[in-house]
Amino acid sequence: MRNRNFRLRIVATLVYAFLYIPLVIVVAYSFNNSRLNAEWVGFTLFWYETLFNNKEMLVAARNSLIIALSASILATALGTMAGLAIHRYKLKVLPIIVLSPVATPEILLGVSLLLFFLQVLNLTLGMISIIIAHTTFCIGFVAIIVRSRLQGMDWSIFEAARDLGASPWQCFHLITLPLIMPAVVAGALMSFTLSIDDFVITFFTKGVGEPILPIQIYTMIKTAVTPEVNAISTLLMLLTLAMIIIATKLDSGVLRGEVSR
Amino acid sequence: MRVLFLMIKENTNGNRTAKWLMIGPPLLFLLIFFVVPSLIMIVTSLRYPGEFGGLAPIITPAGKVSDGYGLTLEAYQFLLSNSLYAEIFLKSFGVAAVTTLICLIMSYPLALLITRSEKRFRNLMVLLVVLPLASNFLVRIYAWMIILGPESPLSHLINTILSVLGVAPLTLLFSPFAVLVGMVYVHLPFMVLPLYTNLEKHDPVLLDAAQDLGATSWQRFWKVTWPLSLPGVFAGSALVFIPVLGMFAIPEMLGGTGDILIGNLIKDQFLGTRDWPFGSALSIILTLAVLSIAGLTAWFTRQSGGMKYAE
Numbered sequence: 001m002r003n004r005n006f007r008l009r010i011v012a013t014l015v016y017a018f019l020y021i022p023l024v025i026v027v028a029y030s031f032n033n034s035r036l037n038a039e040w041v042g043f044t045l046f047w048y049e050t051l052f053n054n055k056e057m058l059v060a061a062r063n064s065l066i067i068a069l070s071a072s073i074l075a076t077a078l079g080t081m082a083g084l085a086i087h088r089y090k091l092k093v094l095p096i097i098v099l100s101p102v103a104t105p106e107i108l109l110g111v112s113l114l115l116f117f118l119q120v121l122n123l124t125l126g127m128i129s130i131i132i133a134h135t136t137f138c139i140g141f142v143a144i145i146v147r148s149r150l151q152g153m154d155w156s157i158f159e160a161a162r163d164l165g166a167s168p169w170q171c172f173h174l175i176t177l178p179l180i181m182p183a184v185v186a187g188a189l190m191s192f193t194l195s196i197d198d199f200v201i202t203f204f205t206k207g208v209g210e211p212i213l214p215i216q217i218y219t220m221i222k223t224a225v226t227p228e229v230n231a232i233s234t235l236l237m238l239l240t241l242a243m244i245i246i247a248t249k250l251d252s253g254v255l256r257g258e259v260s261r
Numbered sequence: 262m263r264v265l266f267l268m269i270k271e272n273t274n275g276n277r278t279a280k281w282l283m284i285g286p287p288l289l290f291l292l293i294f295f296v297v298p299s300l301i302m303i304v305t306s307l308r309y310p311g312e313f314g315g316l317a318p319i320i321t322p323a324g325k326v327s328d329g330y331g332l333t334l335e336a337y338q339f340l341l342s343n344s345l346y347a348e349i350f351l352k353s354f355g356v357a358a359v360t361t362l363i364c365l366i367m368s369y370p371l372a373l374l375i376t377r378s379e380k381r382f383r384n385l386m387v388l389l390v391v392l393p394l395a396s397n398f399l400v401r402i403y404a405w406m407i408i409l410g411p412e413s414p415l416s417h418l419i420n421t422i423l424s425v426l427g428v429a430p431l432t433l434l435f436s437p438f439a440v441l442v443g444m445v446y447v448h449l450p451f452m453v454l455p456l457y458t459n460l461e462k463h464d465p466v467l468l469d470a471a472q473d474l475g476a477t478s479w480q481r482f483w484k485v486t487w488p489l490s491l492p493g494v495f496a497g498s499a500l501v502f503i504p505v506l507g508m509f510a511i512p513e514m515l516g517g518t519g520d521i522l523i524g525n526l527i528k529d530q531f532l533g534t535r536d537w538p539f540g541s542a543l544s545i546i547l548t549l550a551v552l553s554i555a556g557l558t559a560w561f562t563r564q565s566g567g568m569k570y571a572e
Binding site (some may be wrong): 005008009011012013015016018019020021022023025026037053077078080081082084085088089091093094097098100101103104105106107109111112113114115116119132133135136139143161166168169172195197199200203204215217220221222223225229233236237240241244 | 277279280282283284286287288290291293294295296297298299302314315316367368370371373374375377382389390392393395396397398399400401402403404405406408409412446449450487503504506507508509510514524527528532537540541544547548551555
């Protein structure tokens, strides 16, 4: 048995190394005083300086933030409703429609939305089309998070509230909402990171106008690879990492609070 | 009694409003922005392409009904007429299958070790598998462009060894090998998670019983653990296979000119040559492939689940 676990441990270590070495390399080279991602020459913050002087990159970052904020607010509102509805009412259609965009390969979502925006809505592609597209697939994620929180709850507290004369609205904003709030916020943070990181769907629904962060990174990688890409990658990584840590802390943290209550 | 009846009635009315307030907005949004676009894609695949890309107009600028009016199977016929497209589909399935297999081989020992670890380490070990997903998808591919690039230490090392052996130097980047590495790297966590969730639920008593009955560790794995883990294996495989099938960014960034998969073909029809009907037809075929894989997975899972009770 010990021998077996020993072999497993070697494989597991190699898998973890495979997962993390590439990311460490990206971060390390962002501080490297060389134009090439090859040899370690010396420490510098030059690439971050270049990045913050890159006007187009700053505009792209601003645009991406606006898109991620709008999409996550929309998706959180709609996804919370969907999560509640799926949990509360035994419906067949809603879960399928809500969860399908999560399971569909992104390219298919991108293509169908592109055709829809151009043919039916006659919309000029841009920020609006990207926000709608991102909301479409984020709704499912929020719904999953909200529903899984509801699953652990005792439904009789809602019935008790209703028996004691609470209106449906009172019941919702005095009991349901506070209880699911951590899941709602976690869902919002997840949506934000999914939106700001999304490349494929953005690529199809972006149009030609405004620069968007992932597209900007893509163009940089395809044309001139400099450690500036490493610098923006590192910053993005920090941002999403922080978001995800906050999200998990929120959900489990309040869970603990509930037990003590 | 009447009062009670009225109360119930009012109650259900209130509930019905609440119900549609909850269901309505998300349902409407997704009907408009997910279901309708999917239907549009089907219709587009049946239309005539425009002369300069896009679709043929239904009404010509002169005000007459154009020849492009109506539906056609042209796009699908074109798809079937050239064996090149069948080859690309086959190659995509091949890449997806190999990626899934490599992910499974790498993930299984890891998932097994996590379940055998002490409880307090398990969450951390799982978190460490998922965390790379928090970094941008492009960044993860870019990392491999650095590692496999011609100036990288790895390339230097391999080519030094090869030159000592008298073999011509290799280019790692822009090759099918690089595409495969990228695919495995990006999708690996999706295999580990369902595997771990499944393995964690196994009752250790079963393994003890098998050992008491004289089964070797190898037999215990293949006769107990592996068959019980099949639902996890299928779930993980679907989660890897399906996104790999539609991937276009990894072949584009890590592959050479010949490493074209379905995703690249579809992308080119919309952002390159602009043949919308053909691009939509390709997307429809991809959708059908995805749906059948999902269906097969569900079927296999039920089969393997049923076996457990039969034995």
